Amino acid sequence: DTGAHRSLLALDPDSVRLVMYTSGTTGRSKGVLHTHNTVHALMRQLGRHWRVDPGDTFLVPSPISHIGGSIYAFEAPLLLGSRAVLMERWEAEAGLWLAEREACTHICGATPFLEQLIEAAQRLGTSLPSLKLFVCGGASVPPELIRRAAAHFTSAAITRVYGSTEVP
Secondary structure, three states: OHHHHHHHHOOOOOOEEEEEEEOOOOOOOEEEEEEHHHHHHHHHHHHHHOOOOOOOEEEEOOOOOOHHHHHHHHHHHHHHOOEEEEOOOOOHHHHHHHHHHOOOOEEEEEHHHHHHHHHHHHHHOOOOOOOOEEEEEOOOOOHHHHHHHHHHOOOOEEEEOOOOOOOO
């Protein structure tokens, strides 16, 4: 239908695309509005700095109702051509198994996820050779944890990240 096609082309890039709710640093709930432009800017930067290539696969253990989970589960496949493997809840061995089976290239998760993933990988004797990047945030990330992870997952860059729903 050409009418529907025309209306898609006429979308205002500054119109709201995504509404996320957070209590942020204030503890007071608020709705955060992201436009097509803000989401696209985030994803262009993420794709460039995180070495995301079309066909790469994100393991998404974070809730999709959170900014982290939603951008890796929905926006990265749409805007960067990646795939997403979602987990209902984090379990290190299940995450490790999924990451191996699906040849995941990117994992983004909180500090306990990385700690538990290292322990499970050491116990099961794998270093996740397809992994290109593990981004760790959401809580304090000790430098020693980054060093341990980098020593074990030798094909991957391991890094800390700080973001918020307002400015992911």
